[in-house]
Amino acid sequence: MSEVAAKTKTYDKRRGGRLALLEEFWHYFSENRGAVMGLAFFVFICLVAIFANVIAPHGPIDQYRDALLKPPAWQQGGEWRFLLGTDAVGRDLLSRLIFGSRFSLFVGCVVVSVALVVGILLGLIAGFSGPTVDTLIMRIMDIILAFPSLLLALVLVAILGPSLTNAMVAIAVVQQPHYVRLTRAAVMGELGKDYVTAARVVGVGRLRLMFSTVLPNCMAPLIVQAALSFSNAILDAAALGFLGMGAQPPTPEWGTMLAESREFILRAWWVVTFPGLAILLTVLAINLMGDGLRDALDPKLRRS
Amino acid sequence: MLGFIARRLALLVPTFLGITVAAFSFIHFLPGDPVLLMAGERGISPERHAQLMHQFGFDRPLWRQYLDYLMNALHGDLGQSLVTHRQVFHEFFVLFPATLELSICAMILAVALGIPAGVVAAVKRGSAFDHAIMGSALVGYSMPIFWWGLLLIIFFSGILGWTPVSGRISLLYYFKPVTGFMLIDSLLSGQKGAFTSAMSHLVLPAIVLGTIPLAVIARQTRSAMLEVLGEDYVRTARAKGLGPMRVIGVHALRNSLIPVITTIGLQVGTLLAGAILTETIFSWPGVGKWMVDSIFRRDYPSVQGGLMLIAAIVMIVNLLVDVTYGFINPRIRHSR
Numbered sequence: 001m002s003e004v005a006a007k008t009k010t011y012d013k014r015r016g017g018r019l020a021l022l023e024e025f026w027h028y029f030s031e032n033r034g035a036v037m038g039l040a041f042f043v044f045i046c047l048v049a050i051f052a053n054v055i056a057p058h059g060p061i062d063q064y065r066d067a068l069l070k071p072p073a074w075q076q077g078g079e080w081r082f083l084l085g086t087d088a089v090g091r092d093l094l095s096r097l098i099f100g101s102r103f104s105l106f107v108g109c110v111v112v113s114v115a116l117v118v119g120i121l122l123g124l125i126a127g128f129s130g131p132t133v134d135t136l137i138m139r140i141m142d143i144i145l146a147f148p149s150l151l152l153a154l155v156l157v158a159i160l161g162p163s164l165t166n167a168m169v170a171i172a173v174v175q176q177p178h179y180v181r182l183t184r185a186a187v188m189g190e191l192g193k194d195y196v197t198a199a200r201v202v203g204v205g206r207l208r209l210m211f212s213t214v215l216p217n218c219m220a221p222l223i224v225q226a227a228l229s230f231s232n233a234i235l236d237a238a239a240l241g242f243l244g245m246g247a248q249p250p251t252p253e254w255g256t257m258l259a260e261s262r263e264f265i266l267r268a269w270w271v272v273t274f275p276g277l278a279i280l281l282t283v284l285a286i287n288l289m290g291d292g293l294r295d296a297l298d299p300k301l302r303r304s
Numbered sequence: 305m306l307g308f309i310a311r312r313l314a315l316l317v318p319t320f321l322g323i324t325v326a327a328f329s330f331i332h333f334l335p336g337d338p339v340l341l342m343a344g345e346r347g348i349s350p351e352r353h354a355q356l357m358h359q360f361g362f363d364r365p366l367w368r369q370y371l372d373y374l375m376n377a378l379h380g381d382l383g384q385s386l387v388t389h390r391q392v393f394h395e396f397f398v399l400f401p402a403t404l405e406l407s408i409c410a411m412i413l414a415v416a417l418g419i420p421a422g423v424v425a426a427v428k429r430g431s432a433f434d435h436a437i438m439g440s441a442l443v444g445y446s447m448p449i450f451w452w453g454l455l456l457i458i459f460f461s462g463i464l465g466w467t468p469v470s471g472r473i474s475l476l477y478y479f480k481p482v483t484g485f486m487l488i489d490s491l492l493s494g495q496k497g498a499f500t501s502a503m504s505h506l507v508l509p510a511i512v513l514g515t516i517p518l519a520v521i522a523r524q525t526r527s528a529m530l531e532v533l534g535e536d537y538v539r540t541a542r543a544k545g546l547g548p549m550r551v552i553g554v555h556a557l558r559n560s561l562i563p564v565i566t567t568i569g570l571q572v573g574t575l576l577a578g579a580i581l582t583e584t585i586f587s588w589p590g591v592g593k594w595m596v597d598s599i600f601r602r603d604y605p606s607v608q609g610g611l612m613l614i615a616a617i618v619m620i621v622n623l624l625v626d627v628t629y630g631f632i633n634p635r636i637r638h639s640r
Contacts, residue, residue, distance in 0.1 A: 034442075143322035146615045148577035151595065155611055158599045159333050235448055239581055242450045243596060258451060265454055266462040273458075276451030283446040291442075 028296035035292020041285035058092040060099035096252035111233035119179020127187030141177035164247040186218030227290030327612035382609030392609035401484025403590030410514035422525025444519030453585040470587035528560035569625025
């Protein structure tokens with residue numbers, strides 16, 4: 001009986017420990033007002049993306065032949081049913097922007113998860129294996145990093161064929177070397193520490209050593225990098241869409257929308273301004289959050 | 305110092321070989337074989353196909369093909385463009401000065417504004433000024449630059465009518481390129497108004513391309529300055545009674561520039577990636593636009609060659625940064 005009680009007690013303590021950790025994290029995170037604002041905006045965009053069907057006044061590809069290039073409602077000639085105006089084929093801009101948020105967030109999530117998983121795996125392998133495998137992996141990463149990221153992504157998409165999926169694959173390939181490097185560096189730093197030696201002495205297996213002993217202690221820089229590359233993924237996907245190599249029309253992806261509206265820039269400012277503003281605000285919010293995460297998670301990286 | 309440079313050069317060899325492997329395999333990853341790609345949609349008879357495969361050496365083992373490719377590349381032969389039928393190497397270096405001119409101007413802009421902004425933000429830490437500078441830097445850092453370019457075109461070309469929308473110089477002027485840099489060539493030509501025209505074409509692209517480096521440099525300068533301002537020798541300099549300008553300008557700034565120079569060097573890759581977007585928006589006839597056009601025209605030898613040359617340039621610039629770094633900071637030079 002007392003044994004069970006003791007067990008529950010330790011369990012509670014651990015929970016308390018985790019809660020305390022979370023509290024401490026929130027304490028540092030919320031000190032940074034920009035980060036909290038970024039988080040709020042990010043949550044807002046997520047909600048918009050989830051409830052796009054409910055919020056959007058029109059469908060993303062519904063065309064209104066009687067309302068081509070209508071200006072925003074508050075301008076002369078605008079209509080209240082098209083709050084931000086319409087594009088050249090009579091589609092409601094606001095609805096397209098709302099549905100577009102889904103693509104950007106989706107791209108960000110997929111790219112970061114793929115790059116993170118592959119990067120961590122390769123980084124752990126490089127950190128734990130002998131010099132031959134290590135050098136091989138790191139040299140390959142150096143080669144990927146020697147190409148300007150957008151150029152390499154562009155060429156990869158040219159090989160795979162232009163589509164949103166291929167754009168995501170290409171961006172993930174281009175981004176994962178950063179994770180490999182970070183993971184490997186962090187692993188190298190941890191391997192010499194006493195707790196790792198202790199775990200080895202106790203006879204912990206290699207996989208367990210990699211994933212449950214060492215990896216959790218390497219996560220802080222990886223999480224910060226994940227926030228950074230989330231915003232980079234959105235920017236790169238939009239850039240590929242803008243160059244005609246990402247999502248294809250009539251998909252309401254923000255970069256693709258900009259590409260479609262390029263020829264109207266001097267006649268209809270709204271078709272160009274709003275999609276770009278959506279990209280900028282989303283990326284800015286995530287970068288603000290990233291700064292806050294860095295402050296909260298890694299005192300060494302703290303930007304005084 | 306020589307040993308340091310030699311070690312760095314030796315490290316480049318495997319990376320360079322890797323780049324050539326990547327560029328070589330590019331054409332083999334494409335669906336279909338190279339001859340079918342060159343024949344395009346017209347199609348090709350099986351006999352002619354086999355003959356061409358043999359003529360270009362595509363029927364030989366891959367490693368032989370790679371060795372040939374590598375030897376040719378080292379001699380500056382990167383094959384012919386499928387569209388213009390000129391040497392890819394030649395095409396690249398005719399266009400490269402335009403990209404170089406744009407990148408240099410963008411970098412000058414970024415350094416000239418970024419370093420002072422970072423210094424002021426660090427010295428006036430916590431002030432409204434600091435917040436304003438760092439806020440704008442974060443916005444600049446998050447900017448989708450293709451959209452930023454379009455906005456500037458709407459405002460300065462559309463509404464104000466100050467600057468032209470595309471190209472490097474007005475069609476009114478013609479002179480033989482001497483240096484390939486339009487600003488210098490237009491001055492050398494002595495034609496009235498040529499320099500102003502070149503300048504007005506350059507301003508917007510340079511601002512667009514310089515935005516992200518500017519933001520990164522400002523942020524980096526600020527944090528490097530903050531670190532140095534807390535050091536003992538800065539306090540000593542202040543205690544000696546040196547004026548604030550001298551303490552900040554000489555004692556603090558010089559020491560905080562080392563990480564900033566690394567940052568500037570690392571921005572070269574960003575600049576070349578940004579040049580792809582900037583040149584496309586402003587129809588700037590440089591290698592970035594040429595790469596995008598080549599990809600759309602399915603001009604694969606050009607894409608392959610351009611990819612390799614750009615990676616090689618980034619690699620060499622990184623080496624130069626490394627060497628400069630070793631030059632400024634003896635500790636780096638002697639470690640390892």
